[in-house]
Amino acid sequence: MITRFVLAIALLLAPAAAMAQEQGARLAPLLQELSSRDDLKPLKTVIVAEDGRVIAEQGYRGHAVTESTNIKSASKSIISALVGIAIGKGLLDGPDQKIAPILKADLPANHDPRLDEITIGNLLSMQAGLGRMSGPNYGRWVSSRNWVRFALAQPFVDEPGGQMLYSTASTHLLSAILTKVGGKSTLALARDWLGPVDGFRIGAWERDPQGIYLGGNQMAMSPRSLLAFGELYRNGGRTVEGAQVVPADWIVQSWQHRTNSRFSGDDYGYGWFTRQIGGEQVHFAWGYGGQMLYIVPSLNLTVVMTSEESGPSARNGYRDSLHDLLGEIIGAVRAA
Numbered sequence: 001m002i003t004r005f006v007l008a009i010a011l012l013l014a015p016a017a018a019m020a021q022e023q024g025a026r027l028a029p030l031l032q033e034l035s036s037r038d039d040l041k042p043l044k045t046v047i048v049a050e051d052g053r054v055i056a057e058q059g060y061r062g063h064a065v066t067e068s069t070n071i072k073s074a075s076k077s078i079i080s081a082l083v084g085i086a087i088g089k090g091l092l093d094g095p096d097q098k099i100a101p102i103l104k105a106d107l108p109a110n111h112d113p114r115l116d117e118i119t120i121g122n123l124l125s126m127q128a129g130l131g132r133m134s135g136p137n138y139g140r141w142v143s144s145r146n147w148v149r150f151a152l153a154q155p156f157v158d159e160p161g162g163q164m165l166y167s168t169a170s171t172h173l174l175s176a177i178l179t180k181v182g183g184k185s186t187l188a189l190a191r192d193w194l195g196p197v198d199g200f201r202i203g204a205w206e207r208d209p210q211g212i213y214l215g216g217n218q219m220a221m222s223p224r225s226l227l228a229f230g231e232l233y234r235n236g237g238r239t240v241e242g243a244q245v246v247p248a249d250w251i252v253q254s255w256q257h258r259t260n261s262r263f264s265g266d267d268y269g270y271g272w273f274t275r276q277i278g279g280e281q282v283h284f285a286w287g288y289g290g291q292m293l294y295i296v297p298s299l300n301l302t303v304v305m306t307s308e309e310s311g312p313s314a315r316n317g318y319r320d321s322l323h324d325l326l327g328e329i330i331g332a333v334r335a336a
Contacts, residue, residue: 027056072287075219080271084250095121124270133169175215199228278330
């Protein structure tokens with residue numbers, strides 16, 4: 001009886017395995033020739049998974065999909081996941097919760113009353129209204145003695161809930177909030193809450209002078225680990241074994257359009273960008289230099305791309321080349 005059951009399962013899986021093999025065969029030549037493309041010189045690794053199965057992967061110029069890499073701002077999506085889990089556990093009330101009572105010890109004396117209006121959701125969607133601590137302002141922020149207080153002391157350049165002002169300080173404030181309500185460091189919470197996800201692991205991670213892990217930057221992970229995180233989101237927050245790690249409704253909220261990047265025009269939700277690529281709606285995490293995690297729900301596709309971290313990816317067109325590469329991968333998957 002058991003033998004028949006196993007045979008039946010094998011017969012059901014055989015077409016899927018054959019399809020995956022065919023798609024992998026189509027993708028292999030594409031991935032192999034990327035090392036010779038001038039527009040993709042910073043590329044380090046690519047992994048393509050469909051329905052949770054890796055169908056193609058490639059490392060370039062001596063890099064491997066198992067090596068540690070700084071995923072930069074792609075880690076903002078991980079901070080968002082931790083916030084969603086904290087809400088699900090009742091440690092936070094929800095996106096509309098005001099942050100001032102949680103961070104009251106770090107608020108400036110006689111602070112701008114608009115600080116009392118900033119919500120968890122405003123930080124997640126980069127709509128806090130405070131001056132940006134990314135780009136040209138990043139250096140002076142991380143050189144300060146107290147990153148949380150420095151961020152909260154910035155002048156308002158818009159109202160809370162206004163335009164998108166991309167700032168790593170916003171996600172760092174979330175890391176500080178998670179540390180307070182969780183009673184542990186953000187790294188300890190991540191290892192605890194995301195521990196059930198097979199293959200997920202955070203390595204080195206920078207901390208501020210008070211010991212708070214830098215929310216949204218300077219996080220080391222392997223491409224395989226980033227893929228495991230992407231698969232968690234593609235599966236509605238569930239592990240392969242069926243454990244609900246991130247609340248399913250949080251993923252829906254995270255991918256919901258909240259605002260738009262003034263630089264790219266892409267939709268932005270709670271730590272995730274969204275745009276059309278290759279004719280499909282794609283949700284993605286993006287880090288400096290070209291650290292990319294793409295999820296294509298319509299094709300059950302998860303794609304990771306990592307790159308050298310030493311240069312930008314937006315102003316020089318490299319990020320667009322990575323988007324174009326994803327479009328090529330989508331086309332190859334469709335054609336199989």
